[in-house]
Amino acid sequence: MTQQETYKQHISTQFNAELEGVKNHLLEMGGSVERQLNDAIDSMVVMNIDDAQLVIDRDHSINQMEISIDEECSHILARRQPAASDLRLVLAVTKITTDLERVGDEAAKIARQAIRLSETSPSPSNYVEFRHIGSSVLDMLKKVLDAFARLDVELAVEVIKTDRMVDKEFRSAMRSLVTFMMEDPRAIGAVLNEVWALKGLERIGDHTSNIAEHIIYLVRGLDVRHVELEELISQVKESH
Amino acid sequence: MTQQETYKQHISTQFNAELEGVKNHLLEMGGSVERQLNDAIDSMVVMNIDDAQLVIDRDHSINQMEISIDEECSHILARRQPAASDLRLVLAVTKITTDLERVGDEAAKIARQAIRLSETSPSPSNYVEFRHIGSSVLDMLKKVLDAFARLDVELAVEVIKTDRMVDKEFRSAMRSLVTFMMEDPRAIGAVLNEVWALKGLERIGDHTSNIAEHIIYLVRGLDVRHVELEELISQVKESH
DSSP: OOHHHHHHHHHHHHHHHHHHHHHHHHHHHHHHHHHHHHHHHHHHHTTOHHHHHHHHHHHHHHHHHHHHHHHHHHHHHHHHOOOHHHHHHHHHHHHHHHHHHHHHHHHHHHHHHHHHHHHSOOOTTTTHHHHHHHHHHHHHHHHHHHHHHHTOHHHHHHHHHHHHHHHHHHHHHHHHHHHHHHHOGGGHHHHHHHHHHHHHHHHHHHHHHHHHHHHHHHHHOOOOTTOOHHHHHHHHHHTO | OOHHHHHHHHHHHHHHHHHHHHHHHHHHHHHHHHHHHHHHHHHHHTTOHHHHHHHHHHHHHHHHHHHHHHHHHHHHHHHHOOOHHHHHHHHHHHHHHHHHHHHHHHHHHHHHHHHHHHHSOOOTTTTHHHHHHHHHHHHHHHHHHHHHHHTOHHHHHHHHHHHHHHHHHHHHHHHHHHHHHHHOGGGHHHHHHHHHHHHHHHHHHHHHHHHHHHHHHHHHOOOOTTOOHHHHHHHHHHTO
């Protein structure tokens, strides 16, 4: 090997290490956001105010992760000038980190609703639907992080499919909450707090589905945003 | 001028044209989104179902603009390998286009609520607060697009300040809508449609504020996301 070849290989090893680094940092951020969501849902269901406060306090560190991952990405772009799939990785990471941060944001907002609900009367719904949709959405987030770690397109498509179900369940939960409000107008304030928490879960589903789309772009080079589900599935199949 | 120098200048002229191109496309997208928001708010206030349907139909073209601007950005990154402020421009554009698309999304959702409200009874609120917050948010969107066109950091800061006001006005509007629901439980369904439309406006305010933060990053190289307002103002002053 000539000296120049050794040098080139050295550069490329460093570059790979940087790409691995940013991938790992995104997965760490994902793990933290997953914990935030888990704790936010729990704090709502079992009305644990201390846990809810912890979720709110920890949101700051999620925000810092977003900023630091974005910095890593722009350093890589400036110094390494990545092409093809490396460029797609960096671009996908900078989009995914935005969605993850917003999931964290929504988790903190759910925790705030839990605190508000503890201050007024509890919602008469017993949070049956909240619990159910919460566990679906948490499962989606776990799967989408797995899909990113393993670059698993099938799993990403599954997450997008689940989001359509979550949207349906959200609408049905809304209808039943309206009934609770009509039956007992004094409970309207409390039920509205639950409405906001549910809306937060629905948005988390959307962000998770966005992340799944970014993974498909990363692995297959396909931009499937705003594509209907059946069309998306057939595009992904054809790209194989 | 040597042949090589002529060649280099030629490349850099092309490169500048590409950067100008992507800036202009983002501003065109911004103009379309502004029109969507304007028409969505109008369709709600004057209950014009045809206009609401037009907003929903046009959402597709906003989505296409997002995809095409993102493609432009990744081509520039791959072929031109921009550095320093050029790189910041491309990265800011790819973040701003995401926020603009979501503003378009929320406008389409508001139009859907207008259609739903026309099918049930109108909300007893007369949309006083919706109108007011709607015009604030529309004004924010205009200003933030101006701030991007002129790289005007002061104007971007003003938009972020206005968003804090909009958040306060949203909370006060919610309190008055709860009163309407309690006074007439039969109107709960209609009022909830207005609640969702208002929530859409509040989120548009958030996205507009995000865009303002990206502009500050672009012009000053400062990442002011998740920074408190006073701290942000002082950071922007010091960076001058």
